Amino acid sequence: MPRRKWTAYNYGIQRIAEKISAKCRMELPPMPESATAFSLEKIDTPTMDLPDACVAFGISRSYGYELAKRGEFPARVIKLGTRYRVVTSSVREVLGQQGTGPGGAAA
Template identity: 45%
Template sequence: MSELQMQKDELLALPVSVDLATAGRAFGLGRTRSYELARAGQFPCRVIPVGRKFRVPRSALLEALGIEDTTAGSGPAALCPGPHPQESITLSGPAFSASSALR
């Protein structure tokens, strides 16, 4: 396998978004060609322009490559740690008692 290509385990280990050069490697593209395609609106998956740079969501990259994201913590809950609508929390202890609110 050439240096321009990535293996499935490398792809699944990518962060939530990657730079354009990294995404290009997944498709076997070099940095220059990746930027040419992105500027022309022809990159093989969704690209998000951020100022003069580009970011590529891991989900769009994996989808374009036909790879199912099976990594743990890949859903929306992984992006927003803490309680979610289906979860509840209970606040207890002296800091949360009614009497401490009056002090």
């Protein structure tokens, strides 16, 4: 099979592809710190979602579910049907943070 020559048609397609890829490389505005910061003080419920606890521990969501399934998650996990809930006070204990529990009582 002979090798294709670079014709004006092929060159035109290459230029269009370069222009599209250049437009796709736009810079995104910086995210506000409040969008990326996680604070246990904002959580006043007795339990939290597993993904929120994963953010607090700095692990990925999929690895958190894997640990919960094996019973090795760093905090106490309660399985309710197909859902996993993490006890907020146990997350605070593991992370060494004092916070207020439900109703304003110290946890």
